[in-house]
Every structure is written in structure tokens, then in C-alpha cells.
Amino acid sequence: QGYSRKAAALQFLGRLDEAERCYEQGLEKEPDSAQLRQGLRDLRARMAAERRVPNPLGAPDLLERLRADPRTRALLEQPEYRELLDELRRRPAELGASVTPAGHWGHEMGGGPGGWGEYEVGEGCHLGGPGKVTVTLPCPQALREKELGNAAYRRRSFDTALGHYGRARELDPRDMTYIANQAAVHFEKGEYERCRELCEEAVAVGRENREDYRQIAK
Structure with missing residues (x-):
């Protein structure tokens, strides 16, 4: 067990x-x-x-296209976004829970693998029809808090983990992942009622923000 x-x-x-x-x-x-x-x-x-699942950020010439577009060139000069972009290219599964508050950015990519469409600020990751997907990158600060929380979780420092997940949630309140992480910590602590409450809250936030059904199903 x-x-x-x-x-x-x-x-x-x-x-x-x-x-x-x-x-x-x-x-x-x-x-x-x-x-x-x-x-x-x-x-x-x-x-x-x-x-x-194909990685919409996996186009070999992605960085060249971003540099060529005046709307995205400045973003590549920001170390935290470049670091995040590199991480998402290595781990495309992280794209599944990428909804962020003000300051986030996205691209609509069409025409099959490596295709590139109109730039837009997105409200979340969602399919835009056959061959298209809008990708919104997560808040870098929230992801850092999540990683700190994961590290604390592995050490079984559950209160510390809850603090980091709580800060991640404050930075990115529309991402259900951080609520689910809090629920997992309460599960490990044996606080099952609180775990259940947070799971229900995570599902509600995910549905409200059109989260991928697979993420909600977890």
C-alpha cells in the first residue's frame, strides 16, 4: 500500500x-x-x-523565427523566458498546464509540425482547429516556486512544500497544477479531507480555464 x-x-x-x-x-x-x-x-x-504528443515548440528554426519577429525578439533577451523556453522544448509535457496571469505570452502555431502562425497573447493552451495549437508559457516565477516545492516534497518537508506551492498559486492563480500539488502534500500528511477539498477546487479551476481534460482527470 x-x-x-x-x-x-x-x-x-x-x-x-x-x-x-x-x-x-x-x-x-x-x-x-x-x-x-x-x-x-x-x-x-x-x-x-x-x-x-508532438511538441509545438520543437521546430528546429523556432529561435530564429522568434528573433525575426519584433513582437518576440525582446522576450528572448530575458533570461527567465529563454530558460523556460528551453525547458519546455526538452519537456513538452509541461505545456499541458500552462495558464498565466498578466505578462504571459503565446503563439498560434499552424500548418503542421514546425508551422508558425499569427502571434497573440493567449488566455491558455487550447487547440485552435486542425493543425493549430495556441501555446501559453507558464509564469517563470511560479514554476520556480513549484520546483522548490517539489524539492521540499522529496525531502518530506511538507510544510515548506505547501508554502512554495501556495506562492506559486498566488503568482499563477489560474493554473490548477499548484492546487493539485497542495492536495498531494495533504494526502501524504494524512489530511484526507483537506486533500479532497483541494482536489475539488483544482478541478473547478481547471474547468473554468479550459484545462486539458487529462490534467483534470489526474
């Missing part, structure tokens, strides 16, 4: 590689556990599905 709960919490936080290792460790100790075997199968199916 312990390995299964921990793996589920890691999966809830989007830390899929760690969740996979947790399931594998559990199966080393409990090789006949049907719950662990099913959890690992479901997780690997999800990981395979996410790897098949």
Missing part, C-alpha cells in the same frame, strides 16, 4: 519517472501485488501516450 500511495502521489505531481521507479521498487518487495502491477501498466501507458 505504501509504494502504491507514494507512486500515485508522484504521478499526481507529474513526476512520472519517479513514480515508475517507485512502482518497480514496490514490485521488487511485493512481486505478486496486482495493485502495483496495474498501477505500473497504467503509468507506462500514460508515459507512452505523452511521448507520442
